[in-house]
Amino acid sequence: MARPVKYSLDQILDGVAVAARERGIEVSIADIAAAANVPSGSIYHRFSSRRELLVRLWLRSVRRFQEGFVRALDGDPPERAVVAAALHTPTFCRSNPMDAMGMTLFRQWELVDDAPDPCAEEVLHVNDGIDAATARLVERLRGFRDERSYGLIVAATRTCPYGLVRPHVGCEIPEWIDEAVAASASAIAGLVAQ
Known part of the structure; x- marks a missing residue:
């Protein structure tokens, strides 16, 4: 049985938006994790890349x-x-x-x-x-x-x-x-x- 999702997609994408506003398109997963208040491992587990996160925000x-x-x-x-x-x-x-x-x-x-x-x-x-x-x-x-x-x-x-x-x-x-x-x-x- 899969683990329940602890952090919502919107919470993570809100973090992407905050981090991208501050750091631009070169934002890192660490920047996103900090802005979303989510462990970076949770982001790596759910998304294939930083680019995917940016495209999902777009x-x-x-x-x-x-x-x-x-x-x-x-x-x-x-x-x-x-x-x-x-x-x-x-x-x-x-x-x-x-x-x-x-x-x-x-x-x-x-x-x-x-x-x-x-x-x-x-x-x-x-x-x-x-x-x-x-x-x-x-x-x-x-x-x-x-x-x-x-x-x-x-x-x-x-x-x-x-x-x-x-x-x-x-x-x-x-x-x-x-x-x-x-x-x-x-x-x-x-x-x-x-």
């Missing part, structure tokens, strides 16, 4: 972000959903600074070919839900889905908000970011109707 952070993002994309009316989804980025990052930092550790396309085996399948499909929600939003805006409209909505709801917020992750995110995010999302969404 995945958890992305999943937490995506919950609200997908709800915003599915909102009504669709024109307002574009702006709401875009504003989710600064709002989430302000309210969840550790998850915001966790999301900056990797990019999906970087991990697809070399994610640790225990995480590979989840990495491959991590954006499936937001891709589907984006496609639904484009169809509600246009009545059909085309590559141009899809690309514009991705720019309005993901690329531009992330680009505006990313330089501020790890410090205070200025309130003016929300104005810029909303203005750019609204302007780009207007191009979809053309």
Whole structure:
């Protein structure tokens, strides 16, 4: 019979987040163990590598972000959903600074070919839900889905908000970011109707 798990995955990943905030991506297992208040042997026993822990933190952070993002994309009316989804980025990052930092550790396309085996399948499909929600939003805006409209909505709801917020992750995110995010999302969404 397997030993019961004494330390939760969230407790360990919280430690990864704290240690990574302080030491960056080169954080050690000893740093993680100290931050999580967990014996390093427990970490070595459960995880294949330090990289797996970092990828698991990234995945958890992305999943937490995506919950609200997908709800915003599915909102009504669709024109307002574009702006709401875009504003989710600064709002989430302000309210969840550790998850915001966790999301900056990797990019999906970087991990697809070399994610640790225990995480590979989840990495491959991590954006499936937001891709589907984006496609639904484009169809509600246009009545059909085309590559141009899809690309514009991705720019309005993901690329531009992330680009505006990313330089501020790890410090205070200025309130003016929300104005810029909303203005750019609204302007780009207007191009979809053309």
